[in-house]
Structure formats: structure tokens, C-alpha cells
Amino acid sequence: MSADATELRIVGFLCNWCSYGGADTAGVGRFQQPTDLRIIRVPCSGRIDPLFVVKSLIEGADGVLVSGCHPRDCHYSEGNYYARRRLEVLKRFLPILGIDPRRFEYTWVSASEGQKWKTVVSKFTEHIHELGPAPRLDSEACAQAAAIALQGL
Amino acid sequence: MHYLEELKQKIKDRLPELDVVIGWEQGFDPLRATPLFMKTPEDVDRLIAGPLCVHNLATHLTGLKGRKVGIIVKGCDSRTVVELLQEKLIDRGDVVVFGIPCSGVVSVRKIGRELGTLDYVESVDLSGDTVKVTSEGMEHSFALADVAADKCGRCQYRSPLLSDVMVGEIPDESATDDYSDVAEFEKLSLEERRGHWLNAMDRCVRCYACRNACPMCVCRDHCVAQSRDPHWMTQEDTVQNKLLFQIIHTMHLAGRCTECGECERSCPMSIPLLLLRRKMNKEINDLFDYRAGTCVDDIPPLQSFKIEEENITERGW
Ligand code: SF4
Ligand code: SF4
Ligand code: SF4
Numbered sequence: 001m002s003a004d005a006t007e008l009r010i011v012g013f014l015c016n017w018c019s020y021g022g023a024d025t026a027g028v029g030r031f032q033q034p035t036d037l038r039i040i041r042v043p044c045s046g047r048i049d050p051l052f053v054v055k056s057l058i059e060g061a062d063g064v065l066v067s068g069c070h071p072r073d074c075h076y077s078e079g080n081y082y083a084r085r086r087l088e089v090l091k092r093f094l095p096i097l098g099i100d101p102r103r104f105e106y107t108w109v110s111a112s113e114g115q116k117w118k119t120v121v122s123k124f125t126e127h128i129h130e131l132g133p134a135p136r137l138d139s140e141a142c143a144q145a146a147a148i149a150l151q152g153l
Numbered sequence: 154m155h156y157l158e159e160l161k162q163k164i165k166d167r168l169p170e171l172d173v174v175i176g177w178e179q180g181f182d183p184l185r186a187t188p189l190f191m192k193t194p195e196d197v198d199r200l201i202a203g204p205l206c207v208h209n210l211a212t213h214l215t216g217l218k219g220r221k222v223g224i225i226v227k228g229c230d231s232r233t234v235v236e237l238l239q240e241k242l243i244d245r246g247d248v249v250v251f252g253i254p255c256s257g258v259v260s261v262r263k264i265g266r267e268l269g270t271l272d273y274v275e276s277v278d279l280s281g282d283t284v285k286v287t288s289e290g291m292e293h294s295f296a297l298a299d300v301a302a303d304k305c306g307r308c309q310y311r312s313p314l315l316s317d318v319m320v321g322e323i324p325d326e327s328a329t330d331d332y333s334d335v336a337e338f339e340k341l342s343l344e345e346r347r348g349h350w351l352n353a354m355d356r357c358v359r360c361y362a363c364r365n366a367c368p369m370c371v372c373r374d375h376c377v378a379q380s381r382d383p384h385w386m387t388q389e390d391t392v393q394n395k396l397l398f399q400i401i402h403t404m405h406l407a408g409r410c411t412e413c414g415e416c417e418r419s420c421p422m423s424i425p426l427l428l429l430r431r432k433m434n435k436e437i438n439d440l441f442d443y444r445a446g447t448c449v450d451d452i453p454p455l456q457s458f459k460i461e462e463e464n465i466t467e468r469g470w
Pocket of ligand 1: 228
């Protein structure tokens with residue numbers, strides 16, 4: 001991605017114990033990273049209601065990234081196991097709504113994996129830039145959809 | 154219905170030990186049945202059963218928790234009872250399940266579409282697999298299969314999965330369900346799918362009938378749709394809000410929805426809500442080999458986990 005490309009809106013939900021630490025490690029290590037991601041720190045990936053992701057996407061995020069502790073490493077032992085099921089289900093559900101499932105990813109990054117964090121965030125941002133800004137889901141889009149439906153008849 | 158008299162008698166036999174038995178009676182016109190709450194033998198005499206009895210009466214069970222309740226179930230309704238038991242939302246000892254066999258229920262909406270209006274239904278005659286509806290002096294005859302609810306065409310549970318008292322003959326025909334409707338819809342482009350839902354949800358009047366009719370929607374007064382803390386949804390009449398609500402409903406029913414179709418049936422705006430639920434269930438089935446409400450001892454998949462998930466691949470970067 002070139003340095004002057006327009007930023008897109010990417011929301012990141014990071015667990016406090018691993019991935020937020022990992023992002024911090026990447027920062028302390030002064031790794032070059034894209035700046036599109038807005039990080040929201042949550043206590044555990046198990047705290048991430050899939051609806052956080054959906055609400056972000058519906059209200060205009062171009063991409064959503066969730067990151068937690070690796071399986072077996074959860075600070076609360078099993079939060080990320082529940083998260084894994086919910087997030088996988090969500091990812092598979094998105095296509096029926098007409099939302100590109102590539103706009104949502106979830107992954108595991110530990111506090112020591114600054115380099116991995118940099119890779120994850122760079123690759124995800126790159127993917128989102130390839131997809132471009134997300135189509136809106138507002139009343140204007142609705143009017144357009146109605147017009148298309150009418151033409152089709 | 155040849156088993157109706159037997160059913161009435163069996164309910165009367167059990168009535169003294171129960172606070173209420175829920176069944177169906179003739180509604181405001183010959184085509185529509187309505188739930189019947191039987192407390193006396195005279196109430197039981199009003200009972201009807203058959204293709205007009207579309208309501209999933211299990212919707213009333215959680216509201217009656219703590220009382221001794223009898224309930225009549227078709228196969229699909231029995232799945233709801235199983236799911237409620239699985240989630241410990243009702244106590245097995247408090248419920249007496251009267252099972253009836255089923256050969257399909259009518260979709261009033263489909264008949265309405267054929268007739269043009271449902272305002273003047275004068276009589277309905279059900280014999281065998283034929284439904285004869287007289288409206289505005291005209292008789293219309295349909296094959297039950299043609300005007301049955303979509304779920305009946307793919308029904309695998311014509312006989313209840315759980316019952317304390319069973320009447321009638323167990324029908325043997327069982328259809329398959331390959332979720333072809335979901336696959337068909339997903340042949341559309343992402344843009345077309347998006348357009349479809351925006352169009353559909355634009356009609357939503359936020360009456361919440363879909364939620365209120367859903368037997369597994371049990372938060373009642375604490376529904377996130379109306380809660381201000383957390384404030385998930387605004388009171389604005391935007392398509393985002395309405396779509397968000399349907400996604401909330403679908404997510405909250407993930408691994409719990411038994412596809413009874415009450416949400417879609419109750420929607421006054423004919424929004425095809427079941428497609429969203431079915432998509433979710435298809436994925437749950439693919440991932441966890443699980444169908445809600447089929448086994449009392451199962452744990453809903455989103456309330457459990459495996460350390461190594463067979464069907465979830467770790468994401469490499
Ligand atoms: S889905 Fe099956 S049990 Fe339910 S009404 Fe239809 S035929 Fe009867
Ligand atoms: S979401 Fe619809 S189909 Fe599923 S249990 Fe609720 S009412 Fe029935
Ligand atoms: S029943 Fe239909 S119109 Fe009413 S809130 Fe549900 S989707 Fe909207």
C-alpha cells in the first residue's frame with residue numbers, strides 16, 4: 001500500500017491480555033504499520049459479541065479485525081474457545097446478507113508476537129484496500145436497490 | 154380428524170392435575186385457528202386439530218413457567234419443547250406433552266395469494282389432502298401440498314420427538330432438507346443479496362411480532378431491541394436499525410432456532426425472515442453437525458466448545 005493512499009475505516013477488537021499487548025510490542029519495536037485500524041481494547045475475545053462486528057459493518061466500517069489469545073493461552077482459560085465458535089459462525093453467516101465475508105477476519109496474536117501483529121494488520125489492511133470502501137447499507141443504498149429491483153422487473 | 158375424540162378424552166383425563174392445557178380452536182373465520190387455553194372439560198370440547206392448526210403453541214410455555222401445563226404438539230412444535238428443555242427454560246415435570254401426528258399445515262398467506270383477499274372466507278372443507286375454501290360465493294380447491302407451509306415440504310418430524318400422551322397413527326413419510334433454498338439464494342451476487350435485504354427490511358414496521366412469536370426469544374422485557382443500556386438500537390426508522398435487529402434475532406437464535414417459522418408467519422409485512430434463520434442453521438449444521446431441538450441431552454453448540462474444533466481451520470497469516 002502506498003503511503004499516500006486514502007485511509008479506510010477498519011475497526012479492530014483486541015483482547016487486553018494478548019493481542020493488545022502484541023500490538024503494543026509492535027509499537028515499542030517501531031515496526032512500520034498501516035494506520036487505518038482503530039483499536040478497541042476488550043477484556044477478552046470471549047467478550048466480543050459478534051454483534052460488535054455486525055454493528056460496525058452496518059454502520060460504515062470497511063473492515064473489522066478481531067484478535068485474541070491463541071487457543072490454550074486465554075487469560076480466562078476458555079474465553080477464546082467460545083469466541084472461536086461465535087466468530088466462525090458469524091463469518092459464514094455474513095454472505096447471505098450481501099456483506100463480503102473478507103471484510104471480517106479473526107485471528108490469534110500473543111503479547112510477544114509484535115512481528116506477527118505487524119504482518120496481520122498489514123495484510124488485513126491490504127485486503128481491505130483491495131476490496132475498496134464497503135458499500136453502504138443506508139437509506140440511499142436502499143433507494144438504489146429498489147430502483148435496481150424495479151428495472152429488473 | 155379421526156384422533157380428535159381420543160385426544161379430547163385423554164386431555165379430559167389429565168385435566169384435574171393440570172392448570173391449563175394449550176390447544177387450538179376455531180378462530181374468527183373458518184380458515185383461521187387460534188390458541189385455546191383449556192381449563193374445564195367444556196373448554197376441551199372446543200378443541201380442533203388438523204391442517205389449520207398452524208401456531209406453535211410452545212411459544213406460551215416459558216410464560217407459564219412454574220405452572221402445570223399440558224400442550225398439544227405437532228412434530229415441529231415438539232422440537233421447540235425439546236430445545237426449551239435442553240436450555241432448562243422449562244421443567245420437564247411441569248409439562249405434559251400431548252403429541253399428534255401431522256400431515257402438514259396450511260399457509261394462510263399462500264391461500265390469500267390465490268384468493269386475492271382473505272376478507273370473506275365463508276367456509277373451509279378439509280378432506281384428505283384437499284383444502285376447499287369458499288370465499289365470496291366461489292369455491293376454490295387446493296391440494297394441501299400446494300398451499301402447505303414451506304417447512305412441511307421438507308419436514309422430517311411428522312411425528313413428535315417427545316410426548317407423554319400420543320394419539321393417532323405415526324405417519325411414515327419423511328422428507329429431506331438439503332437447504333437448497335439457501336443455496337439457491339446464494340447464487341445471487343453479493344450486491345443482489347444486499348439489495349434484496351435492504352428492500353425487504355425497508356418494509357419492516359418494527360412491530361416485533363417476529364420476536365414475540367418466537368418461542369425461543371425469552372428475554373421478554375429485556376430485549377436488546379428496546380433496552381437503553383446497552384443501547385444497541387436507536388428508535389430511528391432507518392434500514393440499518395431494522396436490518397441490525399434481524400441480525401440480532403438470528404444471532405441470538407444461532408444453534409437454538411428450530412425453524413418453526415413463527416417469526417416469518419407472524420410478520421405483517423411478509424418479510425422472508427426464515428431464510429436468515431435457515432442460513433444460520435445450515436452453517437451450524439455444517440460446523441457442529443447439530444440440529445436444534447432434536448435431543449434433550451445435547452448442549453447448544455454456542456454454549457460449548459471443543460479444544461480442537463474439527464471443522465474450524467486455524468487462520469494462517
Ligand atoms: S413441519 Fe412437519 S410437523 Fe410441522 S406442521 Fe409441517 S408437516 Fe406438520
Ligand atoms: S427464529 Fe423463527 S423459526 Fe426460529 S425458533 Fe424463532 S420463530 Fe421459530
Ligand atoms: S414482524 Fe416483520 S415488520 Fe414486524 S418487526 Fe418483525 S420483520 Fe419487522
